[in-house]
Structures are given as structure tokens and as C-alpha cells.
Amino acid sequence: MPAPIRLRELIRTIRTARTQAEEREMIQKECAAIRSSFREEDNTYRCRNVAKLLYMHMLGYPAHFGQLECLKLIASQKFTDKRIGYLGAMLLLDERQDVHLLMTNCIKNDLNHSTQYVQGLALCTLGCMGSSEMCRDLAGEVEKLLKTSNSYLRKKAALCAVHVIRKVPELMEMFLPATKNLLSEKNHGEILHTSVVLLTEMCERSPDMLSHFRKLVPQLVRILKNLIMSGYSPEHDVSGISDPFLQVRILRLLRILGKGDDDSSEAMNDILAQVATNTETSKNVGNAILYETVLTIMDIKSESGLRVLAINILGRFLLNNDKNIRYVALTSLLKTVQTDHNAVQRHRSTIVDCLKDLDVSIKRRAMELSFALVNGNNIRGMMKELLYFLDSCDPDFKADCASGIFLAAEKYAPSKRWHIDTIMRVLTTAGSYVRDDSVPNLIQLITNSVEMHAYTVQRLYKALLDDISQQPLVQVASWCIGEYGDLLVSGQCEEEEPIQVNDLYVLDVLEGLLVSNLSTPVTRGYSLTAIMKLSTRFSSLNRIKKVVSIYGSSIDVELQQRAVEYNALFKKYDHMRPALLERMPIMEKTATNGPSETVQTNGETDSTILDTKHLPSISQPASQVGFLKHGFSIQTCAHFRHLNNIQPLNVIIPPMTAYNKNGLIIEFTFERSNPNPNIAVITIHATNSTEADMTEFVFQAAVPKTFQLQLLSPSSNVVPAFNQGSVTQVIRVLNPQKVRCYCEPRTHSASDLQCIQAINFYLSCVPGESNPQPCAS
Amino acid sequence: MMDDTEVLLEKKEMRFMLLFSRQGKLRLQKWYTATAERDKKKMVRELMQVVLARKPKMCSFLEWRDLKIVYKRYASLYFCCAVEEQDNELITLEVIHRFVELLDKYFGSVCELDIIFNFEKAYFILDEFLMGGEIQDTSKKSVLKAIEQADLLQEEDESPRSVLEEMGLA
Numbered sequence: 015m016p017a018p019i020r021l022r023e024l025i026r027t028i029r030t031a032r033t034q035a036e037e038r039e040m041i042q043k044e045c046a047a048i049r050s051s052f053r054e055e056d057n058t059y060r061c062r063n064v065a066k067l068l069y070m071h072m073l074g075y076p077a078h079f080g081q082l083e084c085l086k087l088i089a090s091q092k093f094t095d096k097r098i099g100y101l102g103a104m105l106l107l108d109e110r111q112d113v114h115l116l117m118t119n120c121i122k123n124d125l126n127h128s129t130q131y132v133q134g135l136a137l138c139t140l141g142c143m144g145s146s147e148m149c150r151d152l153a154g155e156v157e158k159l160l161k162t163s164n165s166y167l168r169k170k171a172a173l174c175a176v177h178v179i180r181k182v183p184e185l186m187e188m189f190l191p192a193t194k195n196l197l198s199e200k201n202h203g204e205i206l207h208t209s210v211v212l213l214t215e216m217c218e219r220s221p222d223m224l225s226h227f228r229k230l231v232p233q234l235v236r237i238l239k240n241l242i243m244s245g246y247s248p249e250h251d252v253s254g255i256s257d258p259f260l261q262v263r264i265l266r267l268l269r270i271l272g273k274g275d276d277d278s279s280e281a282m283n284d285i286l287a288q289v290a291t292n293t294e295t296s297k298n299v300g301n302a303i304l305y306e307t308v309l310t311i312m313d314i315k316s317e318s319g320l321r322v323l324a325i326n327i328l329g330r331f332l333l334n335n336d337k338n339i340r341y342v343a344l345t346s347l348l349k350t351v352q353t354d355h356n357a358v359q360r361h362r363s364t365i366v367d368c369l370k371d372l373d374v375s376i377k378r379r380a381m382e383l384s385f386a387l388v389n390g391n392n393i394r395g396m397m398k399e400l401l402y403f404l405d406s407c408d409p410d411f412k413a414d415c416a417s418g419i420f421l422a423a424e425k426y427a428p429s430k431r432w433h434i435d436t437i438m439r440v441l442t443t444a445g446s447y448v449r450d451d452s453v454p455n456l457i458q459l460i461t462n463s464v465e466m467h468a469y470t471v472q473r474l475y476k477a478l479l480d481d482i483s484q485q486p487l488v489q490v491a492s493w494c495i496g497e498y499g500d501l502l503v504s505g506q507c508e509e510e511e512p513i514q515v516n517d518l519y520v521l522d523v524l525e526g527l528l529v530s531n532l533s534t535p536v537t538r539g540y541s542l543t544a545i546m547k548l549s550t551r552f553s554s555l556n557r558i559k560k561v562v563s564i565y566g567s568s569i570d571v572e573l574q575q576r577a578v579e580y581n582a583l584f585k586k587y588d589h590m591r592p593a594l595l596e597r598m599p600i601m602e603k604t605a606t607n608g609p610s611e612t613v614q615t616n617g618e619t620d621s622t623i624l625d626t627k628h629l630p631s632i633s634q635p636a637s638q639v640g641f642l643k644h645g646f647s648i649q650t651c652a653h654f655r656h657l658n659n660i661q662p663l664n665v666i667i668p669p670m671t672a673y674n675k676n677g678l679i680i681e682f683t684f685e686r687s688n689p690n691p692n693i694a695v696i697t698i699h700a701t702n703s704t705e706a707d708m709t710e711f712v713f714q715a716a717v718p719k720t721f722q723l724q725l726l727s728p729s730s731n732v733v734p735a736f737n738q739g740s741v742t743q744v745i746r747v748l749n750p751q752k753v754r755c756y757c758e759p760r761t762h763s764a765s766d767l768q769c770i771q772a773i774n775f776y777l778s779c780v781p782g783e784s785n786p787q788p789c790a791s
Numbered sequence: 792m793m794d795d796t797e798v799l800l801e802k803k804e805m806r807f808m809l810l811f812s813r814q815g816k817l818r819l820q821k822w823y824t825a826t827a828e829r830d831k832k833k834m835v836r837e838l839m840q841v842v843l844a845r846k847p848k849m850c851s852f853l854e855w856r857d858l859k860i861v862y863k864r865y866a867s868l869y870f871c872c873a874v875e876e877q878d879n880e881l882i883t884l885e886v887i888h889r890f891v892e893l894l895d896k897y898f899g900s901v902c903e904l905d906i907i908f909n910f911e912k913a914y915f916i917l918d919e920f921l922m923g924g925e926i927q928d929t930s931k932k933s934v935l936k937a938i939e940q941a942d943l944l945q946e947e948d949e950s951p952r953s954v955l956e957e958m959g960l961a
Contacts, residue, residue, distance in 0.1 A: 025907065025908055026908075068910075072817055072819075072820070072910065073817075074832070093944045093945055094948045097941070097945065101911060101914055104918075108826075108827070108828070110825065129944070131937070131940060131941045131944055134937070138922055141922045141923050142922060170927060173922040173923055174923075177922075177923045180923075204928060204930065204933065207926055207927075207929050208925070208926075208927060208928075249930040249931065249932045250929050252885065252889075257929050258882070259882065259886075259889075259926050262879060298884055299885050301881055302879060302882040302884070302885055305881050306879050309879070337849070337851075338851050338884070340850075341852055342879075342880060372848055372849070373848070373850045374853075375849075375850060375853055375854065
């Protein structure tokens with residue numbers, strides 16, 4: 015039997031293969047030879063064969079049949095065997111397979127071997143891939159080695175201990191005694207690095223250890239000082255800096271020890287300032303130390319002067335030619351922008367410049383940081399830069415950037431027109447990337463900017479003429495045209511040159527959206543509703559009726575339902591149509607909730623309305639018709655819809671005016687029920703200041719499943735005119751899951767003169783809210 | 792199947808290190824966390840694609856899955872480390888550089904071929920330099936000396952053997 019070919023020989027051979035198939039063939043042949051060699055229990059060449067196997071494994075071929083062979087190599091007496099055996103174990107074995115446990119005994123023996131390099135192999139293997147079981151079994155041996163005088167072994171034992179602690183945190187205690195003298199002067203400097211790593215691991219994992227090791231701060235400071243002051247040490251030097259790796263680890267440990275502790279932080283102030291000012295910054299290594307220093311300064315309780323120094327270092331980093339340095343600067347600034355806002359603001363223009371960087375990671379960070387720095391003073395300038403960025407950035411960024419712009423605009427818009435222009439800009443440049451929830455937000459914004467309606471609808475209409483592919487833009491535009499179509503055709507726009515457009519053109523555009531392949535079902539819904547609304551604003555009634563009836567047989571169920579309902583509106587409820595389709599009132603936003611809850615769009619049916627056990631029967635002549643997809647319903651109900659799960663305190667909620675319109679005022683007063691304080695008792699008082707009595711007044715409520723609701727009988731169904739009396743009604747609400755809720759009541763008060771009114775308001779049971787705000791529309 | 796909880800608890804600074812060529816050939820892989828073979832292969836493949844697609848002017852750091860990747864190209868080889876989020880990327884670059892220096896000193900002006908034909912030695916050097924992703928000794932000299940001594944031990948092992956072989960008495 016010829017000797018198996020040597021490793022290098024095999025490598026050379028395999029590399030001559032010209033195709034993947036050829037390579038595979040060679041490998042298979044060799045694997046077969048190796049397999050039979052293993053079967054023969056050949057000790058001589060086992061090492062060589064396993065080495066070859068490891069090479070083939072790296073090429074991607076299976077090598078599991080070599081696992082046991084690795085174990086045999088580890089058990090061998092020869093150092094060469096052990097070296098390859100342990101390497102093989104680390105590459106081929108894995109703690110998921112029980113076979114790895116067979117190593118334990120060998121490792122144990124080797125940890126006590128007479129040759130330190132064998133001991134080193136064992137420690138290394140244990141420290142890289144030891145499973146929890148192995149660590150438990152061998153922790154004692156590691157601890158022993160941690161106390162040996164052999165520094166070669168001690169440093170390895172320290173890192174092995176780190177691994178043991180990571181795998182089996184409960185064993186941390188047993189290493190405590192051995193740490194006693196780790197940093198002391200009489201030890202060789204060699205073990206300092208690994209000692210610091212071990213101490214760091216222990217402090218990170220256990221608050222007790224952390225307190226225990228705080229006393230090391232002075233020692234660490236001294237060691238760091240010596241490093242900086244010491245002369246040239248060629249062994250540990252990197253580009254003229256003494257042992258940067260150790261410096262960084264010490265700085266990191268200082269960070270952990272100084273965090274939240276005044277005394278420790280004070281003890282390290284000086285050395286941090288020294289490192290920050292004296293470190294050479296021409297090469298990466300110096301900047302690495304500076305970076306670690308900055309991180310430490312920001313995390314501990316440093317004096318403000320030191321913090322400013324740190325931020326200025328980051329500012330200088332931003333100007334560095336090296337991209338990597340700019341990257342870490344932006345990352346750190348992002349972390350500190352909340353706490354040191356003003357200091358970071360000073361570097362705003364540099365940060366904004368980074369938006370133009372070629373590197374994706376830098377751009378992203380610069381974008382996030384820019385948004386964090388926007389405020390009332392710089393909004394115009396910043397927005398210009400951000401809009402420009404939105405235009406040119408990668409598609410991955412556009413959604414986030416658009417959302418960020420909307421948020422910033424909402425918070426700091428200097429004027430309504432500016433706000434709407436900004437939104438238009440975003441919709442036209444990145445319209446397809448805008449998030450779905452921006453659509454209702456924007457609609458609300460536009461609705462509330464009453465004086466801008468004509469301008470807005472005109473701009474949106476023009477945008478639609480250019481491009482109907484961007485769905486959010488199309489949806490907002492459809493909605494606006496539906497609402498303000500009359501303003502559009504009347505050419506009332508003051509801000510801009512009015513365009514010439516008439517009913518027919520507008521309907522053409524909307525119908526075009528309905529049939530276009532580019533429109534999503536949601537968009538079609540918007541268009542259909544818009545067309546319907548125009549029936550009270552335009553005179554082309556017949557045309558609209560025709561469109562609506564066509565879609566009554568659409569295969570899209572959503573569209574079909576709408577069309578059928580609108581048809582019904584034409585046929586059976588035509589007297590209600592004008593009121594139903596009239597201009598939307600202003601939707602007020604509260605501080606606690608976004609407006610998306612007040613406006614229902616995108617076809618979300620209001621399912622909570624159905625979830626009620628206590629809905630009294632409606633005795634009104636209304637509503638077999640379902641919902642119009644504006645969130646208005648012809649039924650009258652109050653909706654309690656939960657938003658978040660926040661534990662409300664037992665706060666006394668002051669009375670609030672829930673509804674105040676057209677002479678009808680509804681007030682809520684709140685109490686906690688006496689026997690059961692979890693029950694909120696809401697009393698509604700309705701008064702009427704108009705000239706006519708309001709008859710058939712009914713208040714209803716619907717709640718989600720987790721709530722329980724009890725509506726007691728109202729005092730009366732008639733709200734007398736001229737505030738001569740009031741209708742009161744008691745509602746008891748049990749909210750066992752203490753969900754934050756908002757209540758969206760819709761009252762139907764049918765008087766001779768009035769038609770259906772729809773009201774949205776909400777009630778939030780959030781602690782600290784002294785004024786839950788009603789939003790009445 | 793990867794046990795996700797296991798990976799989460801094992802908070803390691805450096806998760807793994809890879810060396811690969813411009814053509815996407817793996818030259819060295821060191822994993823410091825327990826990962827299934829299948830997952831390793833997948834991650835290596837993905838990561839190589841991502842890194843090889845980077846343009847030369849881009850920075851050495853990128854976000855990939857929940858990790859930070861620090862990479863640097865030396866001649867035809869990419870050295871790639873995956874580190875935890877909170878790490879100091881700049882010092883990781885120095886760690887990579889130190890490893891390259893060690894290889895260079897050992898092989899004498901190291902090139903990719905050295906690492907291909909002596910991959911096991913590259914591993915030995917790496918394992919003498921790092922353990923669990925952490926530096927064992929910050930002195931270049933110390934690490935190289937240890938490797939040298941270990942190599943000597945290996946030679947002592949081997950020589951009697953090959954003499955016998957040559958005499959045909961194996």
C-alpha cells in the first residue's frame with residue numbers, strides 16, 4: 015500500500031483541475047483513499063489524511079467522517095498529531111453533536127501536560143469551542159492554570175476563563191480568587207491584556223463584581239499613564255504608539271467601572287484628558303485609541319469640559335480624509351445627539367455635507383443625524399438639503415428619508431404653504447416609497463389647511479397629469495380632488511396661476527385612474543369615492559351615476575361594495591347624499607395620538623363597531639347602508655378602540671367637552687365606581703342651544719372585546735332647545751386589561767333640520783394627562 | 792437548526808473571521824460561536840457576495856444582518872471580521888493588520904499562495920494570536936516565538952519517523 019500523498023501534493027493536484035467536475039472527481043478519489051486508510055486504523059498517516067480532509071472541507075466538501083479521527087489524533091502522544099487533531103476538532107466538531115464530549119478527557123489530560131505548547135493547544139480549543147458541559151467539567155483545571163506562574167499559560171487561561179464564563183455564567187465566582195493579583199506590578203506585562211479582558215467580562219456580567227473591582231481604577235489609571243509616558247517599546251509598538259490594544263482595553267474597562275459612579279469617574283478624568291490630547295492622530299491606530307477615549311468620556315460621569323472635548327474630537331473626525339474615521343464619528347454623534355444636542359449642533363454643516371458621501375453607511379448615518387438636528391431655526395436650510403438628498407439617494411433610503419421629512423415638516427413647518435409644498439415635493443420625487451400611513455396623515459394635514467385647499471388641489475391635479483404611477487401621491491390627489499374639485503374647476507387659486515380645467519377633464523383623470531394598470535385596488539377605491547363626491551360638486555350627474563353603476567359589478571369586492579352603496583345612495587337615499595358628501599370638517603389632532611386614527615382610509619373596515627355586547631337597538635330610520643370609507647358611518651355609535659397597552663394610574667380625569675357643534679354640546683364627566691374602582695363611570699350631558707328641540711337623540715357605544723360596557727337609560731330622547739334642559743346618560747366602562755382607549759362616538763341626532771352628524775372624539779386614560787383632549791369634527 | 796437562544800447568550804466580541812480571495816474562494820474560516828455547518832456555508836456565501844461587491848472607495852465597515860463587518864483587502868485576499876454592534880471598529884482594523892504582519896513575518900512577504908499551501912500553519916498562527924476572538928498577547932515577537940517553538944516540537948516529532956521511512960523500515 016503506497017503512502018498516501020502529502021498534503022501539499024494534494025493541494026497542487028486539486029488546483030490543476032480545470033472544471034468543477036474535475037475537482038470533484040479528484041476529491042472523491044482522494045476521500046475514498048482516506049476512508050480506507052482510516053478503516054485500517056493507520057496511525058502513521060492519520061495526521062496527513064486529516065490535514066488533507068481539512069483542506070477539502072474548506073473547499074466545501076463533506077468531511078464528517080473525519081471527526082472521530084480528530085479525536086484519535088488528539089489522544090496521540092505526538093505533538094504534530096495533537097496540533098492537527100485539535101485544529102480538526104475546532105473545524106469539524108461542533109457542540110451540537112455529542113461526539114464532541116469525547117474530547118473532554120483528552121483536553122483534561124493535555125491541560126496537565128508537561129509541555130506548555132500542548133497545554134496551550136488544549137486551552138485554545140476549550141476557549142474557542144468548549145460547550146457548556148465541557149466548560150463545567152474543566153473549569154477547575156482552567157482556574158488552576160490561571161494561578162500558575164507561567165505567563166504563557168496564564169494569559170491563555172485568562173481568555174479560556176472568559177469563554178467558560180460566557181458559556182456558564184454561574185461559574186464566574188470560582189475565578190474570583192485568581193483575579194486578585196492579575197494587575198499587580200510584579201506580573202509580567204504579558205498577561206495584562208488578557209487580564210483586563212477577563213476583568214471586563216466579569217464586570218459586564220455581574221453588578222457585584224463591578225462594585226468589587228471598582229477599587230482597581232487607580233491601578234488601571236497608573237498602567238495607562240505608564241503606557242503613554244513610556245518610551246519606545248518595539249515589541250508592543252504600533253506606529254509609534256505603545257501597545258494600543260492594551261490602551262483600548264483599559265479604556266473600555268474604565269468606561270464600565272466609571273459608568274454611573276462619581277468617584278471612579280473623577281479618578282479617571284485626568285488620564286482621559288491626557289489621552290485625548292496627546293494621542294498621535296496621523297494613523298488609524300491613534301484614532302482607534304481616541305475613539306475609545308471618546309466612548310468612555312461620553313459614558314461616564316465626566317465634567318462638561320471633557321465632554322465638549324470629546325465631541326470636538328468627533329467633529330475633527332468628521333473632517334478626516336479617512337472614510338472609516340468619518341463613519342465612526344457619525345455613529346458616535348448619533349448616540350450623543352440626544353444628550354449633548356447643542357454641542358453636536360455646532361457640527362451640523364459638516365454632517366450635512368456627509369449626505370453627499372459616496373459610501374452608503376456614511377450616508378445613512380448622516381441622514382439619521384441630520385433629522386436629529388433639525389429644529390425650528392434651521393428647518394428651511396436643512397429641508398433643502400434633505401429634499402435634495404431624497405432626490406438622489408438610493409431607493410433603500412427613500413422610505414426612511416420621506417418619513418423623516420414628513421415628521422420634521424410637521425413639527426417645525428414655518429408656514430402651511432411651505433408645509434404643503436414640502437409634502438408635494440416628497441410625493442412627486444419619492445412618491446412610491448412613502449409609507450402607507452403617510453396618506454391619512456397628509457390628508458388630515460391638507461384638510462386642516464383650509465386656506466390652502468385651492469392651491470393644494472391644483473398642484474396635486476397637475477402632478478397627476480404628469481404621473482399616475484406613484485400610489486400614495488395618486489391617493490392623496492384623488493382624495494383632494496374629490497373634496498375640493500369645485501375649487502379646482504372654478505380656478506380660484508390665489509397663490510398660483512390658475513389652470514384651465516373643467517368637470518369633464520377632472521372626471522376623465524379620475525376615471526383614468528380606475529382603469530389604469532398602475533393603480534392598486536386601494537387607489538381605485540379612492541378614485542371611485544372621489545368621483546362619487548364630485549356628484550355634489552359637479553353637474554355631470556349622469557356620467558357619475560354611470561361610472562358608479564358600472565363598478566357595481568366589479569370583480570374587486572371592495573370596489574363592488576362601494577359602487578353598490580353609492581348606487582343605493584343615488585336611488586334610495588338621494589336626499590341624504592348632499593349632507594353625506596359634503597366637505598369634510600377640520601379634524602383636530604390631539605397631542606397623544608396621530609391623526610391616522612381619526613381618518614379611516616385604505617378601505618379598513620371598522621370592525622370594532624361590531625364588537626359590542628351592549629349596543630342598544632337603533633330605533634332610528636336609518637342605516638342599512640354601510641360605511642362610507644371616510645370613517646363616517648350612517649349608523650350612530652361610539653367606538654372605543656384601543657391603541658396601546660399602557661397602565662393607567664388611578665387618575666381623576668377632569669370633565670371634558672366631547673362634542674360641540676351646531677348648538678349641540680355633549681360633555682363627559684368621569685368617576686371611578688365606588689365598589690369597583692376599575693370601572694369608569696362616564697356621565698354624558700347633552701345640551702342644545704339651537705331654536706329647535708332635538709328629537710330622537712340616541713347615544714350609542716361600541717367597544718373592543720376586552721372592554722365591558724353598560725349603557726344605562728338616558729334621561730330622555732329629546733334635547734330641549736335654548737339650553738332649557740339636558741339629556742343625561744350614564745355609561746359604565748370596565749377596562750380589565752387597562753388598555754389605553756380612545757372613544758370615537760358618533761351621535762345621530764335627527765332633527766327636522768339636521769341630518770346625520772358624525773363625531774369623532776377620544777378619551778385617553780393615560781397617566782399624567784391632565785387634559786385628555788377631545789377632537790370633535 | 793440553529794439554537795437562537797444559545798447564540799444570543801454567547802455575547803462574543805468577534806463572532807468569526809474569514810479570509811477569501813477576489814474570486815470568492817475561501818482560504819480560512821474561524822468561527823468563535825457555535826454555528827451549524829449549513830448556516831456557516833450560507834453566511835459565508837452571502838457575506839462574500841456582499842463584500843466583493845463593495846467598491847474600493849467605500850469604508851471598511853458595513854452592517855450585515857445584526858452584525859458589523861470589518862474588512863480589509865491585502866493584495867488578493869480579503870480579511871473579514873464580524874463583530875458585535877458595540878465594538879470599536881478602528882481597533883478591529885488594527886487586529887486584522889497585526890494578523891497580517893504575523894503572517895508576513897512568518898512566511899516572509901506573505902502572499903495568497905502561502906496561505907493556500909500552508910493553511911494549517913495560518914490557522915496555527917491565528918490560534919496563537921487570538922482566542923475566542925480576543926488577543927492573547929500584544930507582542931508580535933512573543934507570538935512568533937511561540938509558533939517557532941511549537942514548530943520545533945513538531946520537527947522533533949517528525950524527524951525520527953522520516954529517517955526510518957527513508958531506510959524502508961517504516
